[in-house]
Amino acid sequence: MLILDKDNFESQVLKASGLVLVDFWGEGCEPCKALMPDFEALESEYEGKVVFGKLNTSQERRLAISQRVLGLPTVVLYKDGTRMGECTKDQANPAGIKELIAQHL
């Protein structure tokens, strides 16, 4: 699991090749904390196919807003650095995330 911040986001996500899935979460966000174990469990399921990362928006608010993330939890899928799609709020669950990946795998 990549721990993303403003220093490595560009190299690890925006300039990375292949699929990168980023979990934008926040310190006060209870639904984010509920989603985290599921998100971590999915990582092994997609090993070698999708790189997983998480970004603490409480620490990196401007970076999150620059990625048009203004609501939590939001999971964004990038392919070769291009934003392909996202699951936010109610859709940010294991089934929604799997569906998002399946569209672009």
Place this chain on the structure above:
Amino acid sequence: MNNTLEMVYDVIIIGAGPAGLSAGLYAARAKMSTLILERDRTGGQIAGTEEVANYPGSIKDATGPSLVARMVEQAEEFGAVRMRADVSGFDFEGTIKTVYTDKGELKAKSIILAMGAKPRLLDVPGEKLLSGKGVSYCATCDAEFFTDLEVYVFGGGDTALEEAMFIAKFARKVTIVHRRDQFRAAKSIVEKAMNHPKIEMVLNTGAKRIIGDGMVQGIELENFITGECKEVLADPNDGLMGVFVFVGYLPETGLVKDLVKLDANGYIITDENMKTDIPGVFVAGDIRSKSLRQVVTATADGAIAAVMAEKYVDSLHD
């Protein structure tokens, strides 16, 4: 379940908010085999609340999540089992009820429906498209994003005013917009909000649409007395603004609306013992037709439902 001898619980509780957790605590304490199903997060609506000041006894460390954590611990201590599962349907016929879930079919002698309620939408153009893009229904999740920005809060009840004060910890300015000429919230809360230096209030006004391309950049408001409509746009230096919606709730009755009786607003009708017309099916919490939806009434419902479920399961064995 892969057990060769299929487990039949004494009670399955659908929902893990205060109503479900209280029911779980009472049921497990009565030595019923108790399963609590939760869809995504434990705690229900209260888990997203920063401060719970009106639940008796919750004075110190009175945040929603801490209260929920203590309720969970207590229910589990008595032996209630929690499971993450997405329920897709029910079969309430006969003495053994079936709950269909993404984790398989689960069976129980009694069921307590405690699915709660979800936030009601403003139901205006732009709202759904911009949800998660500046439109939010969860202050503890999203208020941080609006640090030093302007926020509009819609609603006039306790939740709207309390959440507005929470958002004002971050935002530069918070405007509470309410449809009516006065607030429904408790007087003490209204007073606190009115005296808040960052909070402004606009009455007799509603949202007409939410404006923005990719994120919220403005809203159109309608004054119900003058009929006047005006667009409010984000400060160009900000480029975006927040819209938080706290205009009441809708019961989560999608799965049971054809199985149990609902009132005109869609809440499940029970008697004072939380019973539905179906033997062995009980209801607790915000999903139930009642006059006050608070943690304290949810936990009371849960206790009653569990005791009634216990009596019902006992009667099956007679």
